[in-house]
Amino acid sequence: MPDRPPNLLVFFTDQQRHDTTGIHGCPLNLTPNFDRLAKAGTDLHHAFTPNPVCGPARACIQTGTYASTNGSYTNGIGLNPELPNLATQLNDAGYHTGYLGKWHLGSNHDESGPVAAPDRGGYQSWLAANVLEMTSDAYQTRLWNDHNEPVDLPGYRVDALADASIRHLHERVRDHGDQPFMLMTSFLEPHHQNHVDDYPPPDGYRQRYDGAWVPPDLAALGGTSHAHLGGYFGMVKRLDEALGRIVEALKSLGVLDHTVIAFISDHGCHFKTRNHEYKRSGHEASTRIPMLLHGGPFTGGGRIEQPVSLVDLAPTLLDTAGVQIPSTMQGRSVLPLVQRDADALASWPTDAYTQVAEECWGRAVRSRRWKYIVRADYDQWQAPEGGVFDRYAEAELYDLQHDPYELTNLIESQAHTPVRQAMRKRLRRWWSELGEPDAAIDEPANVRPIGQRRVTAAEAHA
Numbered sequence: 001m002p003d004r005p006p007n008l009l010v011f012f013t014d015q016q017r018h019d020t021t022g023i024h025g026c027p028l029n030l031t032p033n034f035d036r037l038a039k040a041g042t043d044l045h046h047a048f049t050p051n052p053v054c055g056p057a058r059a060c061i062q063t064g065t066y067a068s069t070n071g072s073y074t075n076g077i078g079l080n081p082e083l084p085n086l087a088t089q090l091n092d093a094g095y096h097t098g099y100l101g102k103w104h105l106g107s108n109h110d111e112s113g114p115v116a117a118p119d120r121g122g123y124q125s126w127l128a129a130n131v132l133e134m135t136s137d138a139y140q141t142r143l144w145n146d147h148n149e150p151v152d153l154p155g156y157r158v159d160a161l162a163d164a165s166i167r168h169l170h171e172r173v174r175d176h177g178d179q180p181f182m183l184m185t186s187f188l189e190p191h192h193q194n195h196v197d198d199y200p201p202p203d204g205y206r207q208r209y210d211g212a213w214v215p216p217d218l219a220a221l222g223g224t225s226h227a228h229l230g231g232y233f234g235m236v237k238r239l240d241e242a243l244g245r246i247v248e249a250l251k252s253l254g255v256l257d258h259t260v261i262a263f264i265s266d267h268g269c270h271f272k273t274r275n276h277e278y279k280r281s282g283h284e285a286s287t288r289i290p291m292l293l294h295g296g297p298f299t300g301g302g303r304i305e306q307p308v309s310l311v312d313l314a315p316t317l318l319d320t321a322g323v324q325i326p327s328t329m330q331g332r333s334v335l336p337l338v339q340r341d342a343d344a345l346a347s348w349p350t351d352a353y354t355q356v357a358e359e360c361w362g363r364a365v366r367s368r369r370w371k372y373i374v375r376a377d378y379d380q381w382q383a384p385e386g387g388v389f390d391r392y393a394e395a396e397l398y399d400l401q402h403d404p405y406e407l408t409n410l411i412e413s414q415a416h417t418p419v420r421q422a423m424r425k426r427l428r429r430w431w432s433e434l435g436e437p438d439a440a441i442d443e444p445a446n447v448r449p450i451g452q453r454r455v456t457a458a459e460a461h462a
Contacts, residue, residue: 005093005321006296007259008182009169009250010313011243012061014054014102014191015278016265018047018288019215020236028213030236033244034263034290041261041294042301042338044308048352048366052267052279052286054191055104056357057310061264062086062105062121064314064329067355068436073387074357078107078119084326086314087122090182093323098125098168101143101161101186102132114144123184127151127164132188138200156202158189158235162242166249173253182317187242190235190269192228192278201234209233217285217405223273232269260320261294264313275359282364282373282396283406287354293334296320301338306345307352307366308334330434353430357387362395365426369462371398371406372423374441393442394420401462412444415452418460 018024022035023043050060051067059065059072062085067073070080079085087097099120107119115130126146129135135142141153141160153160165185172181192199210230218225243263250256269278270285279286291308293301297320311331318325319333336344351367361383362375374392376383383389397413397420398406410416424441431438 004178005095005180007180007255008090008095008262008317008321009246009259010182010184010262010264010317011246012101012184012186013239013263013265013290014186014188015267015269016190016236016239016290017215017268017285018290020190020233021290024290026213028209028233030233031240031290033240033247034292037243037247037261037263037294038292040299041292042298042334043303044291044293044334045303045305046352047264047289047291047308048287048310048354049265049267049289050309050311050353051355051357052281053357054102054266056355057266058103058105058186061266061310061313064311064326064331066311066330066353066434066436067357068386068388069330069434071386072105073355073383075104076106078105079121081118083328085121086317087124087182089314089318089323089326090321091122091124093321094179095321096125096172096176096179096181097123098127098172098181098183099123099186100127100165100168100183101129102188103128103130103186104132106130114148114150116148125168127168128186132186133191133194136188137193138202156238158187158202158238158242161185161187162245165246169246169249169253169255173255180321182321185246187239189239190232199228199231199235201231202238205234205237206230208237215285215405217283217407218271218273220405220407221270221273223271225271225273228271257295260296260298260317261292262313262317263290263292263294264310265289265291266310277359280356280359282354282356282362282371284366284371284400284404287352287364287366293338297335298338304334304337306337306348307350307368309352351426353427353434355387357383361387361389363392363427363430365423365430366400367423367426367462369399369401369459370419370423371396371400372420372427373397374427388437389439390437391440391442394424394444397423410450410452412446412448412450413452414447414449415454417447418455418457422460
């Protein structure tokens with residue numbers, strides 16, 4: 001087995017805030033398994049989504065490209081078949097690829113059923129639904145198999161997918177032990193259940209966490225968090241228990257030491273505080289996610305402080321498997337960062353870029369200290385082809401060093417004009433590097449002194 005590439009397992013959650021994990025300061029002990037894997041492996045401590053919307057984020061994950069490149073800039077747009085993706089590249093390298101759970105990349109707007117075979121991104125084994133929140137409930141899980149036959153799974157939905165994943169892993173190791181595999185299990189939790197606008201955890205879990213702790217941004221802004229956090233945290237707890245069970249299954253099957261595990265989420269959740277729903281904004285609560293890599297070359301990798309994006313996942317897994325990274329992929333492998341390669345450390349981006357869609361069209365750049373957000377004046381559910389605009393307006397600026405929960409918008413602060421100018425240049429640099437057309441950026445209508453001391457040039461570029 002040491003002479004063959006490692007197995008790859010992606011544990012994929014939906015709408016999980018980074019601060020639900022212990023390594024990010026959550027005091028509730030929701031994620032002991034995640035925390036243990038992150039500490040033993042590699043903690044990608046500053047990880048971000050390239051687009052805080054379910055479908056676009058998933059297209060970015062599969063193709064290693066941003067939504068403006070792959071074309072899946074809103075929900076309801078399938079994968080671009082002309083772009084190489086994670087599954088097709090691993091298939092060509094001799095891997096068996098499997099997908100379980102929520103897909104949300106069907107090429108039509110039908111949210112009530114299965115995914116046609118051509119729309120599955122090349123995955124060889126399939127047990128999934130296009131939009132799982134529309135075809136299931138907390139204790140009713142319906143997926144569709146390779147032949148688009150409905151399969152109803154028993155138990156709480158997290159457990160149903162975890163059980164199916166363990167069965168899949170068992171069969172692969174038992175019947176095809178010489179072939180490396182990649183399995184991506186895409187859970188719905190802790191995403192809300194749409195038809196009831198709630199976060200239904202397993203029975204008894206909501207009561208554990210109701211009123212237990214409120215993240216500071218939600219404590220200040222309210223939204224629906226006080227009604228929903230108990231259920232949300234209960235979902236996160238059950239997800240972590242499922243992660244532990246799957247890791248134990250890999251150990252029992254004798255393949256844990258030859259399996260690289262990635263944990264990701266597509267975006268976060270701000271509980272109707274920043275807009276009228278749960279994500280689709282450039283704020284930390286919407287864009288920052290928990291992310292780790294464990295096993296193989298990521299063992300003992302420690303904490304990576306550089307910003308990492310979900311577009312980096314596919315290049316990283318391909319690099320780990322010894323597969324050439326397609327030139328179309330805009331993400332980068334983090335493996336050289338983990339290996340502390342001097343060239344990688346010197347050339348790695350110092351900020352993260354996010355394209356925001358649907359509820360609020362815009363762009364966000366996040367450096368170590370500053371968050372800069374521009375918005376397009378456009379109907380919330382419509383956009384030009386590709387979701388690319390010719391004009392934006394500067395809308396928000398936050399000093400994350402002094403205001404990590406983004407409660408004070410400095411966009412109109414005269415003292416912070418140098419910061420706006422520096423961040424505007426960073427944004428345009430991202431556009432140039434990604435091939436996104438340049439656009440006009442209007443300055444705030446009212447720039448006024450609001451009492452801060454003037455920011456120095458060094459602070460502006462931090």
